[in-house]
Structures are given as structure tokens and as C-alpha cells.
Amino acid sequence: MSQELVLGIYVFIMAIFVGFEVISRVPSVLHTPLMSGTNAIHGIVVLGAFLVAGSADSPLLHALGFIAVVFGAANVFGGFVVTDRMLEMFKKREAVQGEKKDA
Amino acid sequence: MLDVRGSAIAVSYIIAAVLFIFGLKQLSSPSTARAGNRTAAIGMTIALAATLLDRQIISFWTIAIGTLIGAAMGIYFGRTVQMTAMPQMVALFNGMGGATAALVSVAEFLRLTRVGDSIGVGEATSIVLGTAIGAISFTGSIIAFGKLQEILPGKPLQFPLQRVVNGLILIGVIVLGAMVVMSGGTAILWALFAAALLLGAMFVLPIGGGDMPVVISILNSLTGLAAALTGFVLHNQMLVVAGVLVGASGTLLTLLMSTAMNRSVANVLFGAFGATNSDAASSASAVGHTVRQTTPEDTAIALAYARSVVIVPGYGLAVAEAQHTVRELATDLEGRGVDVKYAIHPVAGRMPGHMNVLLAEANVPYDQLLEMDQVNAARDDPSSPIYGMPILDVDRARNIIVLKRSMGHGFAGIDNALFYHEKTRMLFGDARQSLTQIGQALKSA
Numbered sequence: 406m407s408q409e410l411v412l413g414i415y416v417f418i419m420a421i422f423v424g425f426e427v428i429s430r431v432p433s434v435l436h437t438p439l440m441s442g443t444n445a446i447h448g449i450v451v452l453g454a455f456l457v458a459g460s461a462d463s464p465l466l467h468a469l470g471f472i473a474v475v476f477g478a479a480n481v482f483g484g485f486v487v488t489d490r491m492l493e494m495f496k497k498r499e500a501v502q503g504e505k506k507d508a
Numbered sequence: 509m510l511d512v513r514g515s516a517i518a519v520s521y522i523i524a525a526v527l528f529i530f531g532l533k534q535l536s537s538p539s540t541a542r543a544g545n546r547t548a549a550i551g552m553t554i555a556l557a558a559t560l561l562d563r564q565i566i567s568f569w570t571i572a573i574g575t576l577i578g579a580a581m582g583i584y585f586g587r588t589v590q591m592t593a594m595p596q597m598v599a600l601f602n603g604m605g606g607a608t609a610a611l612v613s614v615a616e617f618l619r620l621t622r623v624g625d626s627i628g629v630g631e632a633t634s635i636v637l638g639t640a641i642g643a644i645s646f647t648g649s650i651i652a653f654g655k656l657q658e659i660l661p662g663k664p665l666q667f668p669l670q671r672v673v674n675g676l677i678l679i680g681v682i683v684l685g686a687m688v689v690m691s692g693g694t695a696i697l698w699a700l701f702a703a704a705l706l707l708g709a710m711f712v713l714p715i716g717g718g719d720m721p722v723v724i725s726i727l728n729s730l731t732g733l734a735a736a737l738t739g740f741v742l743h744n745q746m747l748v749v750a751g752v753l754v755g756a757s758g759t760l761l762t763l764l765m766s767t768a769m770n771r772s773v774a775n776v777l778f779g780a781f782g783a784t785n786s787d788a789a790s791s792a793s794a795v796g797h798t799v800r801q802t803t804p805e806d807t808a809i810a811l812a813y814a815r816s817v818v819i820v821p822g823y824g825l826a827v828a829e830a831q832h833t834v835r836e837l838a839t840d841l842e843g844r845g846v847d848v849k850y851a852i853h854p855v856a857g858r859m860p861g862h863m864n865v866l867l868a869e870a871n872v873p874y875d876q877l878l879e880m881d882q883v884n885a886a887r888d889d890p891s892s893p894i895y896g897m898p899i900l901d902v903d904r905a906r907n908i909i910v911l912k913r914s915m916g917h918g919f920a921g922i923d924n925a926l927f928y929h930e931k932t933r934m935l936f937g938d939a940r941q942s943l944t945q946i947g948q949a950l951k952s953a
Contacts, residue, residue: 410630413740413748420736420749424756427529431536436761437861441598442535442545443757444728446528447605449552449750450735451578452559453612453742458574459565460619469615471574477608478578479585481556483601485549486586487594492542494868 438491445484451477513561520558521746527551528750532757555746591869592826595862596656599649599724602731606645609734610701613638616741617688617697629689631741636685638737639697640704645731647708652724655717662717670714671778677707715777722765722776729758802933804942807909808949811837816847818905821863824912828939831870837947838872908932911942 431439454477458470528551534544565571582601589597617635620627627635654660684700687693715723732754739747766773811817819838825831838848850872852863908931926932935942 407628407630409743410628410740413743413745416745416748417736417752420752421756423529424532424753425760427532427753428536428757428760431761431764432538433764434861434864435536435538435541436765437594437598437865438541438545439532439535440725440728440758440761441594442548443532443732443754443761444598444602444605445545446532446548446552446750447728447732447735447754448601448608449555449747450605450608450612450731450738451575452556453735453738453744453747454574454608455556455559455571456562456564456742456744457612457615457619458570459560459562459567461567461570461615463622466615466619467570469611469618471570473608473611473615474571474574475578475581476604476611478575479582480578480601480605480608481552481582482579483582483586483597483604485545485552486583487589487597487601488545489542490586490591491594491865492545494865 438488441484441488441491445481445488448477448481448484451481453477513563517558517561520554521749524551524555524558524746525749527554528753532753555750559746590829591866592829593657594865595721595724596653599653599656599720599727602724602728603646603649603653605731606642606649606727606734608642609731609738610639610642610646610704612738613642613734613741614697614701616738618694621692621694627692632689632692634737634740635697636688636700638734638741639701640681640685641730641737642734643701643704644708644711645727645734647705648712648727648730649708649724651709651712652720652727655712656720660713664716665713670710674707674710677703677710681707711777719776722762722773725758725762725765726773726777729755729762732756732758800933802909802935804935804945805949806933807935808946810907810909811841811846811946812844812950814846814907816849817841819848819850821850821852821867823862824939826862826866828941830940830943831866831872833940833943833947835867835870835872837943837950840947840950905931909935911935911937911939913938 428439451474454470454473457466458474461467461470527547531544531546531548531551534540534547536544559565560568560571585597585600613635617627617639620631651660655662681700681703684696684703687696688700712723732751734751736748736751736755739745739749739751762773766776817838819834821831821834825834841848850867852867908926910926910932912934913936937945
């Protein structure tokens with residue numbers, strides 16, 4: 406096994422623990438926004454699509470890279486926008502009452 | 509050693525990884541969640557901008573045009589989608605991420621084989637897994653989208669020997685994968701891609717619509733895993749870190765959700781929930797007494813003179829877009845000194861937390877929303893498919909009023925004994941219409 410692969414596996418395992426630890430105490434109210442937020446984060450795969458599309462040197466690779474960039478970008482932008490819209494709605498009681506006074 | 513450009517990329521990736529972790533942490537608490545989403549978005553911007561510095565990239569046109577189109581699609585649909593349709597939107601975006609991972613893996617394989625480099629076993633395995641998992645996530649998400657959007661029937665789709673057929677496709681995917689790792693061959697990789705696409709669709713089709721939240725959560729973590737695998741192929745640690753973060757947190761989220769439904773993940777995937785239990789359903793209704801109906805006027809009076817009212821919203825409220833109407837009704841009742849609370853089942857709606865989001869949209873303060881702290885696991889009908897699932901003890905209330913369009917079965921295709929309970933009154937009709945009528949009757953009560 407190459408040194409790089411071994412290092413990659415280390416990173417892989419450490420990230421599993423971080424991923425479990427960081428969201429271990431999430432209230433069920435936030436399950437949907439959290440799923441949507443992580444959905445946006447795995448859009449990072451568009452980065453791989455950038456590398457493929459940017460280095461393509463045949464029509465087939467250009468086509469594959471292009472489709473991958475479109476899908477990946479939709480995942481990233483759509484994911485963050487949808488999550489933001491969901492979370493925009495979580496307001497505290499004070500904020501809600503403030504709005505009522507304004508109205 | 510890394511040159512200046514390489515170092516800039518590496519440092520940016522480290523900053524982005526920290527921002528992703530910090531963003532996820534913030535996303536787990538209501539007061540910081542929105543900031544958390546933005547933190548993650550900033551991390552994403554840094555990571556993508558840094559990638560453009562990579563020397564491997566020689567042409568920017570494909571990237572620029574592709575990103576513009578994808579971003580426009582994502583932002584447009586993300587902004588215009590109805591709140592009730594959020595779950596299927598998440599499924600759709602997830603499927604696109606899966607497709608990206610599969611296409612990147614295939615493209616990298618084509619490039620490596622044509623250049624003539626020998627592909628190591630580690631790389632070949634990552635390519636095979638990235639292709640297969642990404643493709644499964646893509647078609648699986650599309651089917652989940654179709655079921656939630658009701659393009660496809662929500663009921664489990666079953667045919668004879670289904671498990672055998674699915675098992676054979678799975679074996680086919682594994683064999684093709686092993687062949688690619690051992691001897692290569694682009695034709696075999698394309699065959700693997702096609703078989704995995706088929707498998708993704710076939711594995712979600714027999715799952716009932718009510719279980720789609722758990723399925724989407726599983727597919728979400730699978731896409732994360734596929735993204736991490738492309739990181740191994742491209743020797744890119746950023747992809748590995750971010751992909752695994754999603755894979756791990758998504759797995760935990762899946763477990764939390766299935767715990768909320770008191771069912772194992774395996775049962776969700778292979779139980780064909782809601783299809784096989786017609787016996788249980790009919791026995792419940794046979795035992796059940798007659799259904800008692802009520803009117804909006806009677807309901808209004810009962811509410812006006814109650815000391816405490818607990819509203820238990822379900823998906824019907826979401827479909828009728830009645831969240832604002834129910835909030836107005838609650839404000840009216842509070843004006844009369846009635847104590848109003850909302851009790852939300854953890855898996856009400858089509859995703860856990862779906863109801864909370866809708867009520868929050870209608871400005872219901874979240875300290876009025878009760879989490880289900882008291883669950884009653886042992887209930888009346890052991891033959892029911894949801895026997896043992898946590899439930900709200902609605903039947904402990906003095907009076908129960910159920911708002912429902914008809915006596916048809918819900919999305920999960922299961923009968924509800926509550927409708928036949930002696931304390932229950934049914935108020936048939938569209939939720940918003942019924943609530944509006946109750947509100948009007950209340951004003952004159």
C-alpha cells in the first residue's frame with residue numbers, strides 16, 4: 406500500500422469519529438434541517454467534477470465532466486438554499502412578538 | 509515539498525474542513541443552526557475556490573458554464589419549492605450528488621486506463637465503490653423523489669421473487685466490481701455502472717412512502733461515502749474529510765430516526781412496510797365500533813370551554829397548508845385563556861421535524877412545541893405493523909377530535925384504532941377548511 410493511501414485511511418477513520426461526535430446531541434426538531442445541511446456538504450464532490458472537467462482532453466471526458474459539474478453545483482447551491490429556508494423559520498418567542506408589535 | 513500554489517490549496521482545505529466541522533456543530537442547536545449552515549457554505553466557497561488553483565485544471569470553460577447552469581437550477585428550485593415539498597427536494601439534490609460521484613469515478617477510470625498508467629488495487633477499489641454507491645444513491649433518490657411527489661404510488665411495489673431478483677442484481681454488481689479491480693476494462697465498468705443504477709431503483713421501489721425519510725437519510729450518507737471514495741481516487745483529502753463527515757453523521761441520523769420509529773434499519777429496507785398487513789388492518793376495524801362524526805360548531809364550543817388544548821398536527825395539515833390557520837385558531841383560544849400546546853410526533857409529516865418547520869413558518873414559538881417525552885411502547889394490537897412504535901398518548905385526553913379528509917388509510921397504508929375510540933369524534937373535510945369553519949364558529953361562541 407502506498408504511503409498516501411495509508412494516510413487517506415487514517416483521515417477516513419478520524420473523520421468517522423468526528424462526524425459521530427459532532428452531531429450526537431441533536432434535538433429531533435432539527436433532524437430535517439440537519440439532513441438537508443449535510444446533503445449540501447456532500448456537494449463538495451463537485452470539486453472532483455472540477456478536476457475532471459478542467460483536465461478533460463477528449464469529448465467523452467468533457468461530456469462526463471460537464472454533466473458532473475452541473476449536477477454537483479445543483480447539489481451544493483440547492484442544498485444550502487433549501488437548508489437556509491428551513492432554518493429561517495426557527496424564531497424565538499421574543500422575535501415573534503416583536504413582529505406582532507410591528508404589524 | 510509543496511510549491512506555493514500547492515501550499516495555498518492545502519491550507520485552504522484545512523480551513524474549509526474546520527469550517528465544515530464547526531458548521532455541523534452549530535447545526536445541531538436551534539439557536540445557532542442558521543449560522544451553522546452559513547459557516548458550512550463559507551467552507552464550501554473556500555474549498556471550491558482553492559481547487560481552481562490546481563495545476564491539473566487547464567480549461568475553465570466547462571467548469572464555468574456547468575457551475576452556472578447547476579447553480580441556477582439549484583437556487584431556482586431551492587427558492588421556489590413549497591415547504592411541504594422540502595423532503596423530495598432534499599432527495600433530488602442528494603441524487604444529483606450521487607450521480608456526480610459516480611461520473612467522477614468513471615471519468616477518472618477512463619483517463620487512467622487511456623494514459624496507460626497502472627491502476628493500483630486501492631485506486632481501482634475506490635473507483636468501483638464510488639461508481640456503484642454513487643449510482644445506487646442516484647436512482648434510489650430519484651425513486652424516493654417520485655414516491656414523495658406522488659408520481660409513483662407511495663405503497664410498496666412488489667412482484668414475485670423480488671428479493672431473489674434484487675439479490676441477483678446485487679451479486680452481479682459485486683462480480684462486475686471484482687472483475688474491474690482484477691483485470692480492468694472500461695466496458696465492464698460501464699456494465700457495473702448500469703447494474704448499480706438498476707439496483708438503486710429496485711431497492712427503493714418495495715419500500716413504502718411512509719419510510720422514505722429513513723431511506724433518504726441512508727442515501728444521504730451513501731452519497732457522502734461515495735464523495736469520500738472519489739477523494740481516494742483523486743488523492744484529495746478535502747473530499748475524504750467532507751464526504752466521511754456526511755457519511756458518519758448521516759448514519760447516526762438514520763439510526764436516530766429509526767429509533768424514533770422503533771424499527772431496525774433492516775426492517776425499514778426489507779419489511780415492505782404497509783403492504784402485507786391487510787389482515788391486521790381489517791381486524792382492527794372489525795373490532796372497532798362505529799365512527800362518530802362531529803361538526804365545526806360543536807368542535808368550536810368544546811375548544812372554547814376547554815382548560816387545555818393539545819394540537820397534534822399530521823401531514824394533512826401540511827397538505828392543506830393550514831399551518832397559519834391553526835396558529836390563528838390557537839391565538840384566539842389563548843385570548844380566551846385556554847392553554848394551547850402542540851404535541852409533535854418525531855416522525856409526523858414526511859421527515860422527522862417536518863411539522864416543526866411548518867409551524868415555525870406560521871410563527872408558532874418553539875417553546876409551545878412539545879417534544880414527545882412520554883412514549884408508550886406497548887399498545888393494543890400486536891398484529892399491527894406499527895405495534896411497538898412510540899406513540900403519543902392522545903387517548904388519555906378527555907375528548908379527541910380527529911380532522912381527516914375521509915376514512916381512507918393514510919400514507920403508510922395502516923388503519924388507526926383511534927378513529928373508533930369511544931372518546932373520538934371525527935370531523936371530515938380538508939384541514940384548512942375545517943379549521944377556518946371552527947375559527948368562525950369560535951368567534952360567535
